[in-house]
Amino acid sequence: MTTLRDGEAGNNTVIVARDLRKVFRTKIKKEGFTQSVKSLVKPEYREIEAVHGISLEVPRGELIAFLGPNGAGKSTTIKMLTGILNATSGSMLVLGLDPGKQRKSLSFRIGSVFGQKSQLWFHLPPMDSFRLLGAIYEMDSKLLDKRIDEIVELFEIGELMDIPVRKLSLGQRMRCEFAASILHKPEIIFLDEPTIGLDVLVKQKIRELITRLNKEEKTTIFLTSHDIGDVEHLCSRAVIINHGKIVMDSSVKALKYGYLKKKVIDVKFAAISNHTMLEGLNILKRKGLSMKLEVDEGDGIQEVMLRLMQAGSIVDVTISDIPMEKIIGDIYTDKGLEGINSNTHTDSYAGTDMDTDRYTDTDTGTGSTTAGNSGGEGE
Amino acid sequence: MLMGDKKSGIQAKEKTGTRKDGDKGGRRLALSFLQHLRLICLYFKYNLLSAMEYRVSFILQALGMALNNAFFLFFWWVIFQKVSSIGGYGFKDVMVIWALSSSTYGFLHILFGNVRELPRIIMNGELDTYLLQPKNVYVNVYCSRMIVSAWGDLVYGFVLILLVYGFAPLKLLLFILFTAAGGLLAGAIMSVADTLTFYIGNSSGISRLVTEFLINFSIYPDSIYRQSVKVIMYTLLPTGFIVFLPFRLLSAFNWYGLLGLLAIDAVYIGISYLFFKRGLERYESGNLITTKL
């Protein structure tokens, strides 16, 4: 085991997948008595290709977001990478091990927080669960004590350790859940929807913990989430899959700035005197004297603003980025792909000037995370 | 192993290579056995601690189970008021059968409480948690739960056997051994039914049925059945080896019988384990079924 670790130290790739495929065979259920007797005797199956042909490389220490709409194949891919599911075809190596064949060896070195599935014992204090997990991961008891101290400090859960889990709030529980999953010091941690159902404050706390984990223990983080905030605030790279295929693999920055060529202008008039000025503008939504327009970056903004000012007297105006939610939503529905693909895998956007007004209010307080992750880029 | 990642590819191979090394392999097996034994003990401890969080409910459930069993004894008592023997069994013999059955299934459900839950666990994809841990899934999943009321069964059996034989250390020792061995064997059979879920989808109906058949074929004298039923009781649903052979050995001990019984238990358990292991390869987690259909 130790030699394997040493051997890999110089090698920067922790996950390699080539052309992964997974086909599920599911029984077709039919209604009615005779039909269901029939299917008991001679079941009919349908094949569903959940993942077809995913190739991926993840360097050590990266914070990668794995995104896609429901049923896109995210969980299936993660389950193959962690050894829960056998791949139908293709090959992969995680930390130099084949998850399908070396599940046990691999499990010592990876951790996971899977949605709402708890590792903690509901009726017992977290400390008991930690001790049990220590035994499951074959940790020496002295080492375990030391590690628990470490984690308790890192996650600030000292006062929770002796309270039965059922009495903890969801946020406190999630923190303990996290702590439990890194007890054995995993090199990669898989997070499936880690912030689902949490309030804003707890979400921030969890994100902070993930960042800290990534920095202090050099843990590679593999994250799926429907919360675009998680991706925006945490990850350096985003891989988006749909219908079992990777539709996009780029740095989060490229994703954002690719779309930043366009802006949204919300404007509210007191009165509109010159309607002709509005003709030819790309109006997304209009309601009475308020409207929402999309404009191209650069000269477009100036021209549109001039025309708006001539059209009437303006009460209020906001110019903003296209929200990340919309960007990703567009990619899911295959709308936005062309706009972005031309810009991916180039670092030109990473270096663009950072006008302060680009960071609208949604971005406040996250400067540190984006800065911290820039090292993960550059493929 | 055809990835560009050469270095780790080679090392992964080396790792599997060491398994061939016989001596080391043996030691590793022994170590792994001990670790799993420790795991079982820890699960037992924490399950018990969990149950103790609701002490009153724990005691009520256990007492309820013991009472339930006592009702059956009442049934037999009534019958033996009318006849003196049923197929060679007297009231005391039936009590011993009940003691064995009760403690055996009690032992099983205390240590391997998930034996009735596995189909559901497989269907819901909850096996993921166990697959992510570096322990044998078979042991890990079955031990992680305790059926609290089974304590009533276990204790009830011991009370009965003490009532029948008084304090006889050797018989008691044998009784404990049979309880454990029979419990493992019964668990192995139920596990085969559970494991069918991997192959044919939800098998909880079959599991429940197998459990009912096992228990019901354990609590009545085996001499009431005709030959064809007895064949089943010593093959497919081996209550003969779970309860009746132990019963005979308890009243008239012989070494061959004991060793033979243990060997048979081991074979059943081995088959059950292999069946589970092969089934596990077909595991498809739960998410697809629940989201898509």
Next chain:
Amino acid sequence: MRKLRKYLLVVKTGINSNLIYTADFLAGALFFALVIFIFMQLWEAIFFNDGSMEGYTVNRLVWYYIAAEMVILSKSDVFRSMNEEIKSGNIAYKLNKPYSFVLYQFSEGMGQIAVRLMTNLPVGLLLGFLYVGKLEGLNISALPAVVISTMLGILLNFFMDAFIGMTSFWTEDNSALYWIVQKLSFMLGLFLPLEFLPKIIREIALYLPFSYIAYAPARLLTSFSMEEFLSMVPIQILYTVLFAALSALIYSRGVRKLNVNGG
């Protein structure tokens, strides 16, 4: 009229939701076959295939057991359902729906019972004929009386379950109570006819409700007498009405408590 249709629809839903589970049905039938088989073997071993006890032959005992088991197995899930609704607090959301919670539960329960009875009846008849042939000394003209008693037994069972289910307004652990009541009805009439029990127990049992679930209809089927019909059926009716009334009472008290505590 509209109101009635609403509940009839619930009955129908109860029936349909049970019909889907074909595998469950098959498992239930197999279980039924198993227990009857074991009891038949047991009685045969005791009687060596002939002779009788307390007026019961092997044939009659097997038919007795089939009839009694049919009543017991054809029960609703009302206890579990009430228990869960109340303990989880879901009941608070059901109260402001435009139906009566109690009538809803009753309709659903009747649907479940109908399905189980419809499946258990042919299975029971088939098994009886296969195992021991037709019932000795069957009195065809007594069948309507048996049917009435069976229906009453099933209803009594339902209201007892509903009543115990609703005690969860007050107590966390009513499953123990449910269990004991269940076992008492097994002991006092399912496994053995009351005639087999010691005299004192038999006499006490005839005052308690438990034997009027399974014993009464099974007894009337296997050895009918007008005298026993007239003594048992009124008590069945009495107990059924009593437990229905108790259920209604405990429900209204429980809901009031719920309102006070805010669920």
